[in-house]
Amino acid sequence: MTSGDVYTHGHQPAVVAQHARRTAEDCAAFARHVIHADSQVLDVGCGPASITVGLARWAAHGHVTGVEVGEEILATAAESVADAGIGNVTLTEASVYELPYAAGKFDVAYAHQVMQHLSDPVAALSEMARVVRPGGWVAVRDSDYSTMRGYPSSTEITRWREVYRKVCRHNGAEPDAGRHLFSWFRAAGLANVQMSASVWQFWTPETRQNWGYSWADRCLRTSFARQAVEYGYATSDEMEQIAAGWRTWADDPDGYFHFIHCEVLAQVS
Template sequence: MSVYVANHHSSVLKMHSWRTAQNSIPYLLPSIKPDMKILDVGCGPGTIAVDLAKLVPSGHLTGVEYLAAPLEAARSHAAREQVQNIDFRVGDVHALEFADGSFDVVHAHQVLQHVRDPVQGLREMRRVARKGGIVALRESASMTWYPDMPVLREWKDLHMRVSKARGGNPDPGS
C-alpha cells in the first residue's frame, strides 16, 4: 500500500496543480509519439497526465492514484481541457492491475518516497511497460532542508518519523 504523508488535502492538490509536462518532465517529451499508450503512476490532480494525453491524440493515457480522492480533480481538469483520451483509476504501484506490456510509457513523478517498497513499485512499472518501452521517473534521492537551522532539522526529523510510521520511504534513493 502507498501512503502520502501530506494526504490529498485541497491545498496540497492546488500546490501540485502547477506541475505540467513542460515544467516537470521535459526530458521525456521528445520520446512521446502520437499513438502511444501511457500510464501515469501517482497522477494526483492530473495536470501532468492531461498534458501527456494531449501529446498522444491517437493514443491513450491512464492515470493511477492509490486513493480515489484526488481523481475527482484530475477528471475535472481533463474535462476543462477537453481531453477525452484519458481515464483515471485507483491502483497500487506494488500490484498494478494491468497485463504485462500494456503501455509504451510508464511515468511517475515524485512517487517512490511515498511507497512501502520502491523496488517492487519499479518492478511493477517495468512489468506493465512493453518490451522496448520507457519507464520514466523523476524522483528525490533523499530529503533535504535548507538552510541548516535547528527548527528545520526538527521539522525534517518529525517528517521522516511520520513518513516511516505511515509506511512511506522518505529517502527512496538510499
C-alpha cells in the same frame, strides 16, 4: 500504493493545490523524447492530473491512463481533465503493486514523486515494467528531502525537515527516495538505465510565497500534521511554530530554497 501504505501528505486542499501546479513540462521533461504522438502512457500516482493532461497533449494521437488510490483525488483528476478539454485520458483506481493491465500494454510507465511514499518501491517498479512492452520505458522522478535547503537559515524549517523525514520513515517509506532510485531500478531487474537530475528553486516573490505558505498550511491541516503529532515527533505547538517559520521565510525578500530531483529512464528488455 495499497491500503497497507500510508500516504504521508494526504489529499487535503493544501496538498492538492500545490500538486496541481505541477506540469508535464516541469516534471517529465527528462522523458519527453520517449513519449511520442501515438504513445500509450501510464501515469502512476496521477494525483490531480495536472501532469497527466500535459502527457496527453504530448501523446495527442495516443492515450494516457492515470491511476490513483482514492475516489476523492480521482474526482479532482477528472475535473482537471474535463477542464482541459482532453479526450485521450482514462482515470482508474488501482494500486501500483497490482496494475489491472496486461503485460506489455504501455509504451511508457511514468511516476513522479511516488516512490518516496511506497513501502516496497522495488515491487512497484517491477510491476510498472511488467505492463510496458519490450523496448518501452519506465520513467521515474523523485525528490530527496535531505537536499531541501534554503536561506536565510531557519531553525523552524530545519526542524520541519527532521520531523517530515521521521514521519515518512515511520510510514515505512523513504523521504530521500531520489538517491535510491538507481539501486531500486537495479533490484527490480531494470539495468538499462539513463540517469539525470534537476533542481527546483523558489526565489521569486510568487514562487517563494506559494511554497512557504503552502508548507505552513500543510504543517497544520494535513495528514502529515496529524501524523507528526500522533506519532510523537512534534507537539501541536511546535507544528504551529514550524508553520510560522515557513511564513517568515516566505515573506523574506532574500528568501531562497531548492532541492534535487533524481530522474531515471529504463528501457524494458
